[in-house]
Amino acid sequence: MLQLTGLWMAIATFLGIWWGHVGVRWLEARSADVRRPALALISIGIGLNLYSLFAPSLTIAGVCSIIGITLLWDAFELYRQQRRVIKGHAPANPANPRHAAYLAAPDSHATTADLLKREPSDPTGFGGTQMSGGIGHTASSD
Amino acid sequence: MSLAGITLGLFSFGIIGFGFFWVIRTEYHLGYLWWPFPLLLGLALIAGSLFVGDAGWSALLGIAGASFVWGATELKEQAVRADLGWFRRNPGRKPAPPLVDLIKRVGAPHL
Numbered sequence: 001m002l003q004l005t006g007l008w009m010a011i012a013t014f015l016g017i018w019w020g021h022v023g024v025r026w027l028e029a030r031s032a033d034v035r036r037p038a039l040a041l042i043s044i045g046i047g048l049n050l051y052s053l054f055a056p057s058l059t060i061a062g063v064c065s066i067i068g069i070t071l072l073w074d075a076f077e078l079y080r081q082q083r084r085v086i087k088g089h090a091p092a093n094p095a096n097p098r099h100a101a102y103l104a105a106p107d108s109h110a111t112t113a114d115l116l117k118r119e120p121s122d123p124t125g126f127g128g129t130q131m132s133g134g135i136g137h138t139a140s141s142d
Numbered sequence: 143m144s145l146a147g148i149t150l151g152l153f154s155f156g157i158i159g160f161g162f163f164w165v166i167r168t169e170y171h172l173g174y175l176w177w178p179f180p181l182l183l184g185l186a187l188i189a190g191s192l193f194v195g196d197a198g199w200s201a202l203l204g205i206a207g208a209s210f211v212w213g214a215t216e217l218k219e220q221a222v223r224a225d226l227g228w229f230r231r232n233p234g235r236k237p238a239p240p241l242v243d244l245i246k247r248v249g250a251p252h253l
Contacts, residue, residue, distance in 0.1 A: 006191025006204025013154050013208035021253045052147030058197050061147025066205070069151040070158075089228060120221030123173025123236040 005059050012063040016070030024074050028081040029093040038075040045071035086110055150201050157209045165216045166229065173236035174221035177214045177250045184210030218250035 027037050048068030055061035084090035085102060088109035092099040102110035168176060187207030194200040224231040239245060 002192045003194055003197060003200040004192070005197040006194065006200035006202075006207070007188060008204070009150060009154070009201040010188045010191070010204035010208035010211075013158070013205045014212060016154070017158060017208070017212045018253055049148060049151065052151065053143045053145070055144075055147055058144075058146050058150075058201065061144060062150035062201050065147040065149075065151025066154045069155045073155065115226055116219055116222050118222060120174055120218060121225050123175060123221065124238045124242065125235065 005062070008059050009062050009066065012066040016067050020070055020074050020077060024077045024081055025090065028078050028085070029091075029096060029099070031078075032097055034078045034082055034098075038078050041071045041075040041078070045069065045075065089115070091115075146198070150205065153202060154205045154209075157206055158212075161209045161213045161216070165213045165220050168213075169217050169220040169224060170230065170232045171236070172239070174217040174250055175236075175242060175245050176239045177217045178241075178245055178248075179214075179239065180210045180217075181214035181251075184208065184212075184214065212253070215251045215253050218252045 028034060031037050045068045048064045048071065052061040052065040052068065055064055081090060082098075085092050085099060086109065088111045091112050091114040092103050092110045094100050094103060094112060099110070102108060103112070164180075168180070184207045187203050187210065189207075191200040191203035191207065194203060220229070223229045
């Protein structure tokens with residue numbers, strides 16, 4: 001008989017990472033204040049991890065803890081996403097008053113353009129193409 | 143009360159962190175066109191987890207496999223970040239993976 005525990009963990013891990021990317025971007029772009037969603041993510045994350053201590057099976061305990069820990073990280077990631085928007089590394093949503101303020105600030109780097117939505121240069125060619133849109137620094141955490 | 147679930151959660155957290163490390167290094171040295179190889183490794187680990195008798199080892203294989211699958215989807219965006227100057231960029235020519243023409247035609251997945 002097949003052992004399905006690993007498959008469930010894989011699904012939980014992948015969905016956790018997917019939400020950490022797509023969901024956090026979506027939530028940050030629509031929240032006028034990131035503190036409230038961050039608090040909600042922290043509460044759900046702690047709740048899932050507490051439940052995992054008493055879950056009836058390893059599969060349920062593992063899935064709850066994996067999702068719980070990724071949600072805790074996502075609360076922190078909301079603030080990192082906010083920094084990316086300020087730096088222009090993620091698109092600002094002009095309908096969000098917080099983002100509108102970033103866009104209107106003097107010397108703002110914020111932009112509504114999604115700079116990551118493009119094809120990379122061909123790595124098998126010499127040199128490749130340095131794209132415009134970068135702000136010159138290296139080893140960022142984005 | 144059992145700490146097994148939390149242990150798996152922490153393992154998942156750690157291996158996702160390791161994923162960021164190897165994605166950056168792989169993109170820098172090999173380029174994003176190597177994405178099918180971590181994808182296949184990840185799928186193989188998940189498939190292998192189905193045939194491991196012990197649930198704990200199966201769980202660890204599944205988590206590691208999903209992390210490699212995700213990393214494969216992250217390589218293309220990492221290449222764009224490097225092109226934009228947000229990460230250190232390797233200006234040299236990178237080695238072409240086997241079946242490079244097919245890989246270019248398929249296009250790299252991303253989240």
